[in-house]
Amino acid sequence: AQRVTQPEKLLSVFKGAPVELKCNYSYSGSPELFWYVQYSRQRLQLLLRHISRESIKGFTADLNKGETSFHLKKPFAQEEDSAMYYCALSGIRGSTLGRLYFGRGTQLTVWP
Amino acid sequence: GAGVSQSPRYKVAKRGQDVALRCDPISGHVSLFWYQQALGQGPEFLTYFQNEAQLDKSGLPSDRFFAERPEGSVSTLKIQRTQQEDSAVYLCASSLAYQGNYGTDTQYFGPGTRLTVL
Numbered sequence: 001a002q003r004v005t006q007p008e009k010l011l012s013v014f015k016g017a018p019v020e021l022k023c024n025y026s027y028s029g030s031p032e033l034f035w036y037v038q039y040s041r042q043r044l045q046l047l048l049r050h051i052s053r054e055s056i057k058g059f060t061a062d063l064n065k066g067e068t069s070f071h072l073k074k075p076f077a078q079e080e081d082s083a084m085y086y087c088a089l090s091g092i093r094g095s096t097l098g099r100l101y102f103g104r105g106t107q108l109t110v111w112p
Numbered sequence: 113g114a115g116v117s118q119s120p121r122y123k124v125a126k127r128g129q130d131v132a133l134r135c136d137p138i139s140g141h142v143s144l145f146w147y148q149q150a151l152g153q154g155p156e157f158l159t160y161f162q163n164e165a166q167l168d169k170s171g172l173p174s175d176r177f178f179a180e181r182p183e184g185s186v187s188t189l190k191i192q193r194t195q196q197e198d199s200a201v202y203l204c205a206s207s208l209a210y211q212g213n214y215g216t217d218t219q220y221f222g223p224g225t226r227l228t229v230l
Contacts, residue, residue: 004154043115043223044221049218098207099145099168099171100155101157102147102156104154105153105154
């Protein structure tokens with residue numbers, strides 16, 4: 001069965017501090033991993049996906065298949081990073097193709 | 113350009129009433145998804161359309177839930193005889209491509225419809 005776990009419901013850091021949002025997954029196969037973000041009063045939007053291997057708004061995430069993790073990191077947090085972050089996975093073939101499985105989300109607050 | 117739109121944004125229903133939630137995807141998007149997001153949880157998959165064909169409805173929680181997309185664009189999610197446990201935000205998402213050609217295509221989400229069943 002597929003599962004996405006985000007162990008922290010709330011995470012607070014001060015501006016300029018490093019931040020890491022944890023995500024672990026279980027999936028019988030090779031999944032595709034994503035981070036979605038929802039800013040206050042805005043809709044859910046894609047932040048980054050592991051196959052792109054790019055940095056978006058200073059955030060990076062590396063897929064670690066050995067640890068089945070896809071943690072989101074940023075070296076210097078900014079106040080505008082405050083938002084709800086969701087880790088998600090999708091199967092790349094079979095019956096789960098296209099459908100996203102989400103974690104419960106982590107609310108990040110960056111204090112000035 | 114216009115993104116995914118959903119209506120109504122808020123719906124209050126008495127237990128036992130039927131409700132219909134509408135989703136207008138981005139023009140030209142082939143794939144359309146419905147998700148249900150309960151309070152404090154992440155979105156959970158309900159159903160998936162490719163054009164007008166409903167290819168996956170395995171996430172619909174009961175036979176009270178029904179979705180359609182008759183002309184391959186606008187979609188409606190209908191809930192019959194609503195129950196309190198149906199209270200949630202219902203999210204619609206669309207993506208441009210057929211799923212599978214190049215992995216999972218980026219899904220663009222609507223603002224959601226918040227359903228409250230009293």
